[in-house]
Amino acid sequence: MNYKLSIILCAALLLGGCGTDASPKNVAVEDSVEGSVGDSVEEWKTLKTVSGREIIAELKQTAQETPKRDKSATIETPPEYEKPKKELVEDLAVKAIEAPAASQAVEEVYGEGGIRDVGVLFIELQTRGAEQSGVWIGLKEPDERVQQVLDLLQPKVDAGEILAEPIYFFRSPHTEKELYDLQDEVAEALKGMESEQGSYALYVNIITGEIEVSHDFLMPEQQEELRQQFADQTINFTQNGRMVAAPGESRLISPDQIYTNTPLMDGGFILSVSEGQFLVAGPDETAAFYKFPEADKLKVGLRVKVEASGRMMESYPSQGTAKFVEILPDYKPVNAKLSESQVVAKALEISGERLSNGYVVINEVIFDENEKKWIFELLPDDGEGTLEVADE
Known part of the structure; x- marks a missing residue:
């Protein structure tokens, strides 16, 4: 077994996941030539829809053969072991190869953590229910920096170091900062409802934008109050264990x-x-x-x-x-x-x-x-x- 490669891939999987991007097969500018942009970018049009998301730019798969990428993505297993499923192999490869390349390009253009103010960055895996293994970068209001990221990634595709297809550039309805601000607002609302005995966990799903609340004390009327207070958002409630004892009830x-x-x-x-x-x-x-x-x-x-x-x-x-x-x-x-x-x-x-x-x-x-x-x-x-x- 190629132990060195396996360690690299597993380490990449554990180090976690955000990476992202896409580049220029047909950047959305009127009268632009496929694979290029004009002097200014006034509008990024929707090229197609993938997993319900509006793709606004694509990398072009220029290299027909990708030996460098293939070598890094190869997983060898001894005969006595079952070969890993295709979905797992693709997940590991995208996480180990495309994700770091895309993340590096995004950070170079937007600065460290800068993407959070303008969009979102995440990776989806088939082994976790995604339709395809992919690195996703979403921009709420895409500007000329999109092309800068594309220009950094396309040469890597041309050289056969990464694939174009797993990197997606899409229009996001929210930014990561907006989601965290929303999370703080919901947390503040929950403080007024919090039971002395109860507890809750709260997070906003960066991919869906939905609010996830697990708890052991919120009554149905309190849940409805929160839904009305944040009427423009989707709130999912999950009961964590048994509900706390009611006043006067023995624990x-x-x-x-x-x-x-x-x-x-x-x-x-x-x-x-x-x-x-x-x-x-x-x-x-x-x-x-x-x-x-x-x-x-x-x-x-x-x-x-x-x-x-x-x-x-x-x-x-x-x-x-x-x-x-x-x-x-x-x-x-x-x-x-x-x-x-x-x-x-x-x-x-x-x-x-x-x-x-x-x-x-x-x-x-x-x-x-x-x-x-x-x-x-x-x-x-x-x-x-x-x-x-x-x-x-």
Whole structure:
């Protein structure tokens, strides 16, 4: 396999994506000759429509053979591996070859980040649902700088370094700056609706111009209010998890049955409880402190599942707010005197005395019926990876 090439292509894919452009097969100027422009550009006419976008300029594919480009786009795989699909190969090639070339040309003409004030810049991939692999540059009010970008790219096409077809130059209904300004306006409107317990994520799709809002607190009437306030825009709402509890509604979910004789493997254990906060860690719960108004109803040792609200602070343990806490049934083997929660509380007392960090992550709990003892697999620890507690 050509490992060097694969690394280059994958790196280009990860480095991300904006690139863009198009150039002169038929730049829209009245009485202009195909592939050229006059002394001034008064109007950029629509040449055709691709993916619903008005193409205003094109590069001309002058080179019939493109050995330089073909060499860079070749992906060799060992016989034992399945050959990559055509769509993936085209995506990787466009992202690794046309995108950097177009991005460089645009930056040279418009300056670093300058395209944001006059248009948009993005790449679309077939493996992500696009009709074709392409680098797109959109201008809201195209001017003579379009031709400058075309003039930088066409020689690369002539030399067989890049292809003309994947680079599209189109008329954009918005600029990236306008979209970000709109995003700020929507964020400001959301502040007045924000729930103390709820959270939201917001972004404006640079390709479609639509507003995307994911949330866990907006009521239908609030969503309609936002739609009316931004009547000229399309707002898409997505509910993120369960809606926050209504005023007066408990955020604590109790189990259907208090005990179970079947061992549980999910959730995490309550390691400590204080006023308005608890610490949890375990098999499926990363160690985290959660703010929770009903923390006083929790007990150390309980196995729970936590649904967080909003972002978590990156620390260890991490910190956040619990939207809901679901208490799982307490595991109590048929021939055991104690339940899992009772033994976990004992184990935490023992381990807390020998651990420098004051808490421990319980990875697994096993009841040894013959020895009448509980065995804990611990992470992290100060030496011993297990802890045993008698069932008494």
